[in-house]
Amino acid sequence: MSSDSKDLMIFEQHATRHEKAWEAFNRIYIAEHDKPAAPRWYQGLPYTMIPFGIIAFAGILLSSLRTAPVFRSIAEPLVGAELSAVEAILAVV
Numbered sequence: 878m879s880s881d882s883k884d885l886m887i888f889e890q891h892a893t894r895h896e897k898a899w900e901a902f903n904r905i906y907i908a909e910h911d912k913p914a915a916p917r918w919y920q921g922l923p924y925t926m927i928p929f930g931i932i933a934f935a936g937i938l939l940s941s942l943r944t945a946p947v948f949r950s951i952a953e954p955l956v957g958a959e960l961s962a963v964e965a966i967l968a969v970v
Contacts, residue, residue: 941969 945965952964 945969 945968948968949961949965952968953961956964
């Protein structure tokens with residue numbers, strides 16, 4: 878018997894022992910520990926989304942306050958003073 882085949886046989890024995898030990902460990906672990914509850918995807922979502930919503934709303938409001946006067950000043954000579962505010966609001970929205 879060559880050295881390589883002897884090493885291969887020892888390796889296969891260790892692999893078999895390792896596989897049996899792993900199966901025994903899994904059976905014991907499953908018997909001793911309860912299955913964990915599945916996490917709910919929405920758990921904590923409002924506490925994450927509320928700050929992002931406030932930031933998004935503030936960004937929209939800030940950009941609207943900056944661009945609405947520009948749209949109004951551009952629309953005033955074209956549609957008149959009465960409709961320039963409506964034109965600015967529609968352009969921002």
